[in-house]
Amino acid sequence: MVSRPEDESPRTVPVQRLRPGDHSFVAFTDVEARWQVLTAYTRTGLARREKVLLVLDPSDLSDDDAVARMDGAGNYVEAARASGQLVITRSTSLYLPDGRFDKDRQLAVAAPIIEDVQREGWHGLRAASDMTWALRPGVDLDEVIDFEVSIGPIVTIPGVTGICWYDRRRFSSYWVAAAREVHPVQVMERLDAVSITRTPSGWRIAGSAESSSREEFTEALSAALKQPDTGSPFHFELDMTDLCFMEAHCAWQLISLAAALPESSKVVVHCGPLLDLVLRGLGSDTVSQLELNVAEEP
Known part of the structure; x- marks a missing residue:
């Protein structure tokens, strides 16, 4: 939620x-x-x-x-x-x-x-x-x-x-x-939990996107990046700098949802080097709608 x-x-x-x-x-x-x-x-x-x-x-x-x-x-x-x-x-x-x-x-x-x-x-x-x-x-x-x-x-x-x-x-x-x-x-109370918070430009996702939190993560992401009925492009930002881990399934969901958006849309993902490595390894560079903004680990 x-x-x-x-x-x-x-x-x-x-x-x-x-x-x-x-x-x-x-x-x-x-x-x-x-x-x-x-x-x-x-x-x-x-x-x-x-x-x-x-x-x-x-x-x-x-x-x-x-x-x-x-x-x-x-x-x-x-x-x-x-x-x-x-x-x-x-x-x-x-x-x-x-x-x-x-x-x-x-x-x-x-x-x-x-x-x-x-x-x-x-x-x-x-x-x-x-x-x-x-x-x-x-x-x-x-x-x-x-x-x-x-x-x-x-x-x-x-x-x-x-x-x-x-x-x-x-x-x-x-x-x-x-x-x-x-x-x-x-x-956060648990190491295997995920926290999803609205921001003025999108969402902030913190914690760990893994098997125990996969359903919550993917359902929330699907709702956020659902293609608008108008088919017009839109801009959305995901702050994942405090997401410590993202399993391949969750990463692939993000890439797939971004790829399904109108071509002029832009999903900007703020993340650390580890998540950047995971997303690029699964082909994020081939999705023009997805932009990775990498911050150094604290």
Whole structure:
């Protein structure tokens, strides 16, 4: 389903497309999906020589089990923890050290953490925090939302990236919506999902166009590029710069739909080098109605 216009919503991206300076929000319902997203987020930060701070709820996996979950069959994440590049802590010790939440105290904690990262020579700080601590007795949720607003300018410091995640099963719809509203970036809940958003000149498609999202992707694309009844040419833009993966079937659908348009029509696809390679490999250069505008990967 196509969502509301992009200018009315937070920027929605797959976790792989988060950039330094992004203060992002994600709401989970599926534990497996959550760990897949956190694993991708963590491993991306480690590969970029960023320090990663993972703040888990006390009821979550132990530190050792969390590392094993993110490592799979390797020891890359474990090595990062041993070197100090990855730090795992618990939300209660960070946010509620004396059993209560103090917004000003918490804001004061952030600056020294960033200074330590810079002094240690890392390329940046990548933090992810489970916000379930906000439901503990005595915590004012309004103050938590105020804190989320206040921490935003700190996260936008060059080299800092942040995710605040909320469990939809525990937080009310009202509080999930309130938290989403104060974050300029929303992370997609699953690695295998696709997000389709209207823009003034066309659509923005983010995420992953693969077997699990193929039907949604192709149906939306068919509706968007359906040949006008008048047969007259038209101009349409597809922003796919935040589409991390597109399987051959979905790519072929795009090429075929563009080729069926009147010859003077133009479908401009903004994409990264990988999608450009896929589309050109399937013959997009032979379709005059299709134009690829390639941007460098972030």
